[in-house]
Amino acid sequence: MNITMIDDSIAFDGASPDARALGGAEKAFVRLAAALAARGHWVTAINQCSDQVQIDAVDWLPLSAPRPPDTDVLIAFRKPALLDEVEDAEHRCLWLWDGPKLLDQPASRRILKRHNPALVLTGAAHRAALKGWSELRQSVIQPGVGAVFLGGEGPDLQSPQPIAVVTTHPLHGLAEMVALWSERIHPKRPNAILRIYSAGLWRGLDGGNVDQRLQPVLEAVRAAADAGAEVRMPEPDPGMATAYREAAVHLYPAIKGESYASTLAESQAAGAPAILRAPEGASPALLERIENGRTGYLAPDDDAFVNLTQGLLEPGSEMYQSLSQAGGGARSARGWDAAAIEFEALWT
Numbered sequence: 001m002n003i004t005m006i007d008d009s010i011a012f013d014g015a016s017p018d019a020r021a022l023g024g025a026e027k028a029f030v031r032l033a034a035a036l037a038a039r040g041h042w043v044t045a046i047n048q049c050s051d052q053v054q055i056d057a058v059d060w061l062p063l064s065a066p067r068p069p070d071t072d073v074l075i076a077f078r079k080p081a082l083l084d085e086v087e088d089a090e091h092r093c094l095w096l097w098d099g100p101k102l103l104d105q106p107a108s109r110r111i112l113k114r115h116n117p118a119l120v121l122t123g124a125a126h127r128a129a130l131k132g133w134s135e136l137r138q139s140v141i142q143p144g145v146g147a148v149f150l151g152g153e154g155p156d157l158q159s160p161q162p163i164a165v166v167t168t169h170p171l172h173g174l175a176e177m178v179a180l181w182s183e184r185i186h187p188k189r190p191n192a193i194l195r196i197y198s199a200g201l202w203r204g205l206d207g208g209n210v211d212q213r214l215q216p217v218l219e220a221v222r223a224a225a226d227a228g229a230e231v232r233m234p235e236p237d238p239g240m241a242t243a244y245r246e247a248a249v250h251l252y253p254a255i256k257g258e259s260y261a262s263t264l265a266e267s268q269a270a271g272a273p274a275i276l277r278a279p280e281g282a283s284p285a286l287l288e289r290i291e292n293g294r295t296g297y298l299a300p301d302d303d304a305f306v307n308l309t310q311g312l313l314e315p316g317s318e319m320y321q322s323l324s325q326a327g328g329g330a331r332s333a334r335g336w337d338a339a340a341i342e343f344e345a346l347w348t
Contacts, residue, residue, distance in 0.1 A: 024262025
């Protein structure tokens with residue numbers, strides 16, 4: 001099959017996930033393209049990349065380049081308007097990643113009715129948020145996880161480093177999480193480190209300009225430096241896979257409206273147990289990423305969050321061993337080949 005995939009978000013190509021930090025959606029686009037090419041399809045990926053290049057048997061083209069002369073399958077990523085980018089395609093798919101509200105805009109409705117694409121969603125919770133559109137074929141295809149998170153040797157399950165990692169946007173409850181760490185967790189685990197991966201906070205600590213909304217979080221992190229809180233730049237996939245394997249726990253806030261939670265899927269695959277801080281309940285999508293009580297825990301209040309985190313940071317933690325063994329690597333997560341097979345079913 002001649003498959004054309006198109007995205008108009010930011011500049012990246014097939015080498016980007018292993019070379020620089022990249023968002024979960026963009027990585028998914030890269031990994032699916034490569035997985036489809038590996039299965040023998042002729043794949044063209046069109047996006048904001050600056051140069052034409054072939055990587056992992058995928059032809060990457062800038063948005064300004066002419067469209068491929070023959071397209072059997074068009075996969076438009078995130079935006080209905082991209083379904084118009086290729087005139088002749090026997091099969092059309094709209095691969096949704098964020099919330100489905102965009103579909104209800106008048107322009108989107110006209111495009112969807114004109115092309116009648118298959119809608120691809122990332123999980124059961126994502127599909128449940130979709131209101132209407134029963135006339136369109138709807139498929140749930142869980143994204144894969146990059147091979148670097150599945151493979152390789154992890155740390156000794158009985159002795160991880162006393163590190164808690166945070167990867168979500170700082171405005172999603174990080175200030176409160178840092179306060180719990182400084183006041184209640186670190187005093188009981190004085191050797192533990194709270195490692196926060198955030199480009200915005202990193203720039204702020206380095207004296208760069210930051211969003212004014214981040215200033216209170218930035219001050220909270222500065223104040224917690226003596227309690228083992230540190231900020232790091234997000235890393236490419238190989239670096240983040242190592243970070244998850246070294247850590248005792250991935251601390252994750254409940255985020256309303258979350259559709260997938262890429263970093264949580266990756267850390268689970270790498271064997272890092274998760275504690276979800278969810279005093280008001282967690283997004284159903286988050287509960288698709290962990291198995292509560294088996295690969296992580298949903299903490300319904302701050303006392304539970306503190307106690308569970310302390311338990312995972314305890315030297316020789318049996319809790320860590322149990323959760324990490326259940327969640328780690330290829331035992332529970334799937335690679336992108338499995339997702340590619342399910343995409344193929346949309347047109348075969």
